[in-house]
Amino acid sequence: MAELTYREAVAEGIAQEMRRDEDVVFLGEDIGAAGGVFKATVGLLKEFGPVRVRDTPISEQAILGAAMGSAMTGLKPIAEIMFSDFLAVCWDIVANEIAKARYMTGGQMSMPLVIRTANGGGSRFGAQHSQSVENWAMMVPGLKVVAPSTPADVKGLLAAAIRDPDPVMFFEQKSLYPIKGEVPDGELVDELGTAKVLRDGDDVTICALAAMVPRAIQAAEILSSEHGIEATVVDLRSLVPLDTKTILRETAKTGRLVTVEENPRLCGWGAEVASIVADENFWDLDGPVIRITTPHIPLPAADELEDATMPSADRIVREVSEKID
Amino acid sequence: MASKPKAAKGEGRAKASRKKTSAKAKSLANDDIGEETRLKLWRSLLEIRHVEQRAYDLFLQNLIKGTSHLALGHEAVAAGFATAMEKDDWTFCTYRGHHHTLARGASMEGVLGELMGRECGLLQGKGGSMHLTSVEHGAMGSYAIIGAHLPIAMGAAWTSQYKSTGQVSVCFFGDGTTNIGAFHEALNMAAVWKLPVVFVCENNLYMEYTPIGDVTAVENPAGDRAGSYGLPKIVIDGNDADEVYRTAQEAYAKARAGDGPSLIECLTYRHSGHSRADPGDYRPPGELEAWLKKDPVPRYRDRLADFGIDKKVIDGIDEKVMQQVEEATEISKASPTPSLELIEKDVWADGGVAWRN
Structure with missing residues (x-):
């Protein structure tokens, strides 16, 4: 076991796969010589050279077009979109082209590519560099959607995403880049579409993703010590495929579901999870589903405003303790 | 490659030579294109012309639904570029893409069947007119969002550069595409990376319903932008299959030599x-008629005659192609509608559509 930061795990995951497969290439803005604006790709240019690790102009459509064109002709590209907000300028390539090519052509095309991007708030960057947009990707048929919360999951899920024959949107939560965690030594390949139960409790099931996972765990400890409420915490890790078996099993066990998401209120992934549980676990529920989200507003920049906007451990504790007795 | 003169010159040569057919016929052996290739070009022109006309007829019979963008008049661009390609080169085109798909060798019933939503269609009815694709023929997709496929073609060229395969990606688009961002992003990156990709603008003077000159800052929407990416300005007569073929050869040679992209x-x-x-009502009176005089199909028929090729051979190919179109039409009409099982197939590489366990 080695202790790695979340950002180091990104580079480790990419390097592990580039070492084993010559067809894996990596492109994006400032990813090579600069090592990434979040320093998540340090060392890759040095190890793999400028033919496989390619710095690009600020041309997001060209970056993702290059990824798609190379993926459909035999490479396995990893493309970085520096901030997930920038997906809006190349969403055509993602939603209209990459996601639909296999289906529209009756299976003639394969799209083994990964789009990595720094997602989410907590870094005081304001509304155009802080959005949590994994739900945009979740809505488009043909995209797999992954969002890890720990360094070990970053490395293992990134490796799995690179090996996956389908397009994977890989959302790294940018405020998590400095966090540290134990990562198993040697080759690490996880499985997409699998949630993890991180804490076991009998009273309520909290489903969370990415940066909301450590907050949910912290909230669960406070709920236990201060309110006598024991929470199960499920890290979804992947929205597509969605591990509904784990969600339904863990919700049936406690009879209560809480979703904690960074998304603005409307059509966040929590709404889909709530809908599935209401459809399929209705008779196991002991009370209404609780959705904890960012309000339906653009994310503000200042410390106090951003902190008061995104779901915090305190807010999770407050909402859960008030609504569950 | 320097800037090329426009239509008039080549046309003038052809007209002048018509009067002295026998002299021209004698020089056939020294012709850079040659009879065999010219007959290939001829067949390709006819296949496109007759299939597109048939598609139009089938519309009127309500056997083709949705929308469709015919390439009647654009045949020489597709025939010239495709005939100059190697088999494993890759074509990327737009929603106006029937001609490019046919020119790569996709079957007529594959095209007509797809337009009619039949099982025999290239995409078994899942894509429709605007998405014709035949990967086995190197027809790597028809893209219905303006500009999208320029970066995608550039990406395919990255594969051939990375793997040193010598394959060229050829990307066709209309004049309207030159005003969207993806065009400029792709041109720049392809030039910087020196990728083996050939960008081909089919300037038919109109972006949808609007004259391209009314909405573009330069006279030649593609040609005048080439300099921005360090590329020579190349503007050619797209209704002359020979000129297109020769230009394509030069661009492919440049790409295969590692000298980067071309914009034509x-x-x-x-x-x-x-x-x-x-119905095209926005076109000024007389414009269509003037262009019909430069119709690439009869023009090439005259060219073949100028080179002394037997009328029987020329007409024989025409008859054969018409017969193929008839057969393809019958096959498509007889083909069943697609199985409903296809709805839940092929979102993922495992063949399925599951998003949950």
Whole structure:
């Protein structure tokens, strides 16, 4: 076991796969010589050279077009979109082209590519560099959607995403880049579409993703010590495929579901999870589903405003303790 | 490659030579294109012309639904570029892509069947007119969002550069595409990375219903932008299959030599409206008639005669192609509608559509 930061795990995951497969290439803005604006790709240019690790102009459509064109002709590209907000300028390539090519052509095309991007708030960057947009990707048929919360999951899920024959949107939560965690030594390949139960409790099931996972765990400890409420915490890790078996099993066990998401209120992934549980676990529920989200507003920049906007451990504790007795 | 003169010159040569057929016929052996290739070009022109006309007829019979963008008038661009390609080169085109798909060798029933939503269609009815694709023929997709496929073609060229395969990606688009961001992003990156990709603008003078000159800052929408990416300005007569073929050869040779992309503007004209819904009323009187005089198909028929090729051979190919179109039409009409099982197939590489366990 080695202790790695979340950002180091990104580079480790990419390097592990580039070492084993010559067809894996990596492109994006400032990813090579600069090592990434979040320093998540340090060392890759040095190890793999400028033919496989390619710095690009600020041309997001060209970056993702290059990824798609190379993926459909035999490479396995990893493309970085520096901030997930920038997906809006190349969403055509993602939603209209990459996601639909296999289906529209009756299976003639394969799209083994990964789009990595720094997602989410907590870094005081304001509304155009802080959005949590994994739900945009979740809505488009043909995209797999992954969002890890720990360094070990970053490395293992990134490796799995690179090996996956389908397009994977890989959302790294940018405020998590400095966090540290134990990562198993040697080759690490996880499985997409699998949630993890991180804490076991009998009273309520909290489903969370990415940066909301450590907050949910912290909230669960406070709920236990201060309110006598024991929470199960499920890290979804992947929205597509969605591990509904784990969600339904863990919700049936406690009879209560809480979703904690960074998304603005409307059509966040929590709404889909709530809908599935209401459809399929209705008779196991002991009370209404609780959705904890960012309000339906653009994310503000200042410390106090951003902190008061995104779901915090305190807010999770407050909402859960008030609504569950 | 320097800037090329426009249509008039080549046309003038052809007309002049018509009067002295026998002299021209004697020089056939020294011709850079040659009879065999010319007959290939001829067949390709006819296949496109007759299939597109048939598609139009099938619309009127309500056997083709949705929309469709015919390439009547654009035949020489597709025939010239495709005939100059190697088998494993890759074509990327737009929603106006029937001609490019046919030119790579996709079957007529594959094209007509897809337009009619039949099982025999290239995509078994899942894509429709605007998404014709035949990967086995190197027809790597028809893209219905303006500009999207320029970066995608550039990406395919990255594969051939990375793997040193010598394959060229050829990307066709209309004049309207030159005003969208993806065009400029792709041109720049392809030039910086020196990728083996050939960008071909089919300038038919109209972006959908609007004259391209009314909405573009330069006279040649593609040609005048080439300098921005360190590329020579190339504007050619897109209704002259020979000129297109020769230009394609040069661009492919440059790409295969590792000397990077080309941007070629082909001047042409669509004989019908933008799409099924458009009668083309916005065109000034006389414009269509003037362009019909430069119709690439009869023009090439004259060219073949100028080179002394037997009329029987020329007409024989025409008859054979018409017969193929008839057969393809019957096959498509007889083909069943697609199985409903296809709805839940092929979102993922495992063949399925599951998003949950």
